[in-house]
Amino acid sequence: MGAYVDALGKSVVRLHTLAVQYGSPTGVVGIGSAGVTATTAFQLTTQSQTAMVNASDRSLIASGRLLGANAPASASLAMATEHLDVAPQSWRNGYLIGVEQIYLATDSVDGAMVDEITVVLECTVETLSQSAAMALALSQQ
Numbered sequence: 001m002g003a004y005v006d007a008l009g010k011s012v013v014r015l016h017t018l019a020v021q022y023g024s025p026t027g028v029v030g031i032g033s034a035g036v037t038a039t040t041a042f043q044l045t046t047q048s049q050t051a052m053v054n055a056s057d058r059s060l061i062a063s064g065r066l067l068g069a070n071a072p073a074s075a076s077l078a079m080a081t082e083h084l085d086v087a088p089q090s091w092r093n094g095y096l097i098g099v100e101q102i103y104l105a106t107d108s109v110d111g112a113m114v115d116e117i118t119v120v121l122e123c124t125v126e127t128l129s130q131s132a133a134m135a136l137a138l139s140q141q
Contacts (some may be wrong), residue, residue, distance in 0.1 A: 001013055001095060001097065001100050001101060001119060002100035004097060004125050005097060005099060005100050005137075006100075007098055007130075007133040007136070007137035008130065008134070009083065009133075010074075010105045010127050010128055010129065010130050010131075010133045011126075011127060011133070012096055012097060012098045012126055012128055012133055012136060012137075013096070013097045013123045013124070013125055013126070014050055014093070014094045014095070014096055014097075014123060014124050014125075015061065015093040015094050015095045015096075015122070015123050016023055016088055016094040016119050016122045016123065016124065017087070017088060017089045017094075017095055017121075017122045018044070018083070018087060018088060018089070018105055018119055018120065018122070019119070019120045020064060020084075020117065020118070020119050020120075021117070021118040021119075021120070022040060022066045022082070022114050022116070022117055023114045023115055023116065023117075024115050024116050027114070027115040027116065029066070029068070029113065029114055030038055030080050031068050031069070031070050031110070031111055031112055031113065034070055034071065034072060034073055034074050035067040035070055035071070035072040035073070036069070036070050036110055036111060037067065037068070037070075037110065038067075038069075038084070038108065038109060038110040038111050038112035039065050039066070039067050039068075039108070039109045039112055040065060040066045040068075040106065040107070040108045040109075040112040040114045040117070041063065041064070041065040041066075041106065041107045041108075041109075042063065042064060042104065042105065042106050042117050042119065043060060043061040043062070043063040043104070043105045043106075044063070044066070044074065044102055044103070044104055044119065044128065045057070045058040045060055045061060045070045045102065045105065046061060046097065046099045046101075046103075046140035046141070047099070047103065047140070047141065048063035048103050048105065049089060049105055052105060052107050055085060055086050055095040058090045058139070059140065060086060060088050060138070061086075061088070061095055061097070061102060062084070062087045062119075063084075063085045063086050064082065064083055064084035064086075064087065065082070065083055065084050065085070065092045065128075066080060066081070066112070067080065067081050067082075067083065067133065068080045068084065068112060076089075078127055090097050096126075096136055097123075097140070098102055098133055098134075098136030098139075098140055099137055099140045099141060104119060115139075122133075
């Protein structure tokens with residue numbers, strides 16, 4: 001974000017939507033064992049985190065997960081669903097970002113096999129007053 005966000009220069013980013021790709025285009029998304037349900041989660045935050053955070057954490061921009069389940073007698077993927085817990089498209093006016101760095105965290109539970117997670121952001125650059133831009137930046141650090 002550093003190329004677009006400059007609180008002293010009154011420049012911030014408004015995040016409108018995000019799209020998440022679980023796995024590389026040629027990678028395999030799956031779970032290792034029969035009858036297992038597994039989750040792969042992601043979070044975007046304005047602060048570095050040591051673990052996944054709840055929606056009440058002020059640094060959280062967006063979070064979601066891919067849930068997969070294998071058939072009881074098979075190791076083949078029977079069901080997969082994506083869920084966005086928090087996303088900028090959920091808000092009326094998107095999400096303002098006033099910090100120069102954002103952080104992507106991922107976590108897999110119960111053997112979910114996703115080789116990578118890619119997040120694509122749709123943003124616009126906006127100008128705020130210097131005091132508003134600084135207040136936003138400080139609130140997100």
